[in-house]
Amino acid sequence: MTPLALIDANNFFVSCERLFRPDLAARPVIVLSSNDGCVISRSEEAKALGFAMGEPYFQVRDRCRTHDVAVFSSNFALYRDLSRRVMSMLRRYTDEVEVYSVDEAFLALDPRGGAFEEQARLIRGAVLREVGIPVSIGVARTKTLAKVATRFAKPKHGGSGIHALLELYERTVALEALPVREVWGIGVRLAPMLERCGVTTAGVLMRMDDAWLRKHMSIRGLRTVYELRGVRCFEVGEGSELRKSLLHSRSFGHPVYKRSELRASVAYHARKVAEVLRAESAQAREVYVQIRTSGHIECRYSAFDGDVLPLHTHDTLTITRTALAVLERIYRPGFPYAKAGVLVRDIIPDDVMPIRTLFAEESDPRRPLMEELDVLRHRFGDVVRVGVEGVAKEWHARHTRLSPAYTSMWSDIPVAGCRY
DNA sequence: TCTGGGGTCCTAGGACCC
DNA sequence: TCTGGGGTCCTAGGACCC
Numbered sequence A: 001m002t003p004l005a006l007i008d009a010n011n012f013f014v015s016c017e018r019l020f021r022p023d024l025a026a027r028p029v030i031v032l033s034s035n036d037g038c039v040i041s042r043s044e045e046a047k048a049l050g051f052a053m054g055e056p057y058f059q060v061r062d063r064c065r066t067h068d069v070a071v072f073s074s075n076f077a078l079y080r081d082l083s084r085r086v087m088s089m090l091r092r093y094t095d096e097v098e099v100y101s102v103d104e105a106f107l108a109l110d111p112r113g114g115a116f117e118e119q120a121r122l123i124r125g126a127v128l129r130e131v132g133i134p135v136s137i138g139v140a141r142t143k144t145l146a147k148v149a150t151r152f153a154k155p156k157h158g159g160s161g162i163h164a165l166l167e168l169y170e171r172t173v174a175l176e177a178l179p180v181r182e183v184w185g186i187g188v189r190l191a192p193m194l195e196r197c198g199v200t201t202a203g204v205l206m207r208m209d210d211a212w213l214r215k216h217m218s219i220r221g222l223r224t225v226y227e228l229r230g231v232r233c234f235e236v237g238e239g240s241e242l243r244k245s246l247l248h249s250r251s252f253g254h255p256v257y258k259r260s261e262l263r264a265s266v267a268y269h270a271r272k273v274a275e276v277l278r279a280e281s282a283q284a285r286e287v288y289v290q291i292r293t294s295g296h297i298e299c300r301y302s303a304f305d306g307d308v309l310p311l312h313t314h315d316t317l318t319i320t321r322t323a324l325a326v327l328e329r330i331y332r333p334g335f336p337y338a339k340a341g342v343l344v345r346d347i348i349p350d351d352v353m354p355i356r357t358l359f360a361e362e363s364d365p366r367r368p369l370m371e372e373l374d375v376l377r378h379r380f381g382d383v384v385r386v387g388v389e390g391v392a393k394e395w396h397a398r399h400t401r402l403s404p405a406y407t408s409m410w411s412d413i414p415v416a417g418c419r420y
Numbered sequence B, C: 001t002c003t004g005g006g007g008t009c010c011t012a013g014g015a016c017c018c
Helices: A012-019 A044-048 A057-066 A076-090 A116-130 A143-153 A168-177 A190-196 A202-206 A210-228 A259-279 A316-330 A367-380
Strands: A004-009 A029-032 A039-042 A070-073 A097-101 A104-108 A135-140 A162-164 A245-256 A282-293 A302-313 A337-349
Touching: A004 A076, A004 A116, A004 A143, A012 A029, A012 A039, A012 A070, A012 A076, A029 A044, A029 A057, A039 A044, A076 A097, A076 A104, A076 A116, A116 A135, A116 A162, A135 A143, A143 A162, A143 A168, A143 A210, A168 A202, A190 A210, A202 A210, A245 A259, A245 A282, A259 A282, A259 A316, A259 A337, A259 A367, A282 A316, A302 A316, A302 A337, A316 A337
Parallel strands: A029 A070, A135 A162
Antiparallel strands: A004 A104, A004 A135, A029 A039, A097 A104, A245 A337, A282 A302, A282 A337
16 A cells, blocks of 8 residues: 655645745734634744634734734635645646645655655655745555644644654554544544543544444544554545535625625625636536524524526526525525625536537527636636626625735736836 | 334535645 | 634435335
8 A cells, every 4th residue: 555645734824925925934923714703824933822723813913913923814816826836736746636625635655756755855845945835744554644644744743844654653653642632533522522431542542442433433433543543444536526515605894784785795606606617617506595694692693595496507697696586585684694605516517518408409508608707807807797796895804914916916926126 | 002114315414624 | 893714424314115
């Protein structure tokens, strides 16, 4: 069984921000979630100062001032672009790259490529040199063990960027030292249950009886333990290429009461969903809308409902019209809405769509229009919208500390050297 | 008194991940 | 006042069938 590697960018969003701001190299830096809600990425300096993952920003704002912390709103256009650069670099080293998230990828290592740790070192050096993003790499025989290895490779745990768990004694040492709640697949529900049963480390978990594991942790948990024992249950690249669902949603910058504003946001999310579908050469048939309030119990309301279309589509106007009809059904006046979103399901690739159907001569008469819209969007950005969306974007989220779109807007490209 | 047995499919919700 | 956005998989239970 050839080992696999997990490449995991260090504090990825912070690293992206620092790439264009070398002056922040030694300063504590944090990145906030959308709407400047909470902390989602921290530099090592910020971690050392006690900033926690997921902490609400309003609770740490004063501490940021005290410690001169550089604070950024999340700039996903930038992170996505840098992520793509990292992933395409990895493909230079192996054919089998599974992009697991924006900042992580599993790699099947090449059995003829020499020592596995050396391969990892090579990859790490190349990503740092050519993209400028520091990564940690774990090498092991299963994904779950590679996760463990990567943890020990991280600076936070005294690692040097590469950690292998190929030998039995290495594995034993690592698993005995690993708190059970840090095992990949053990979450907020399983961890307390395990700890109550005296299972406090991955080492103890690994030695538990199979029947007991199956009963208390379901099949997924049993697989996780097998993986800790070195039995591969999750293959690299497993799973279909096509996503199963697609969601676009945002919290509002302020409470939204007006139906028109809610309609504008739902139309916006519907258009975004259609655009992603077209970019992925896919179409969907189920359209769902989600709206919810936040805050006080007495005025809480949330709803999620959808419609099934007669045909699969990626047409902006069809998806928008459907979403707005669903919204009419679930909208209740008088509530302070905090978030809206549009989700599509039953997604299939373009090429399995019949061109002609029993009910329509041409299944997609607006396709040329949509293609034109996509061309415009690629050249000029978000300039063409659906009428309902309006222009005001009153509901838009707060992102008061957004960095420039260094890599995706001509006007924001950093300038090297002197300006005249 | 007693009310089958076995299968499939679908969906909602929970749990987990980054 | 204020706590993100975007996914996957699994299970339990209901509907339905013979």
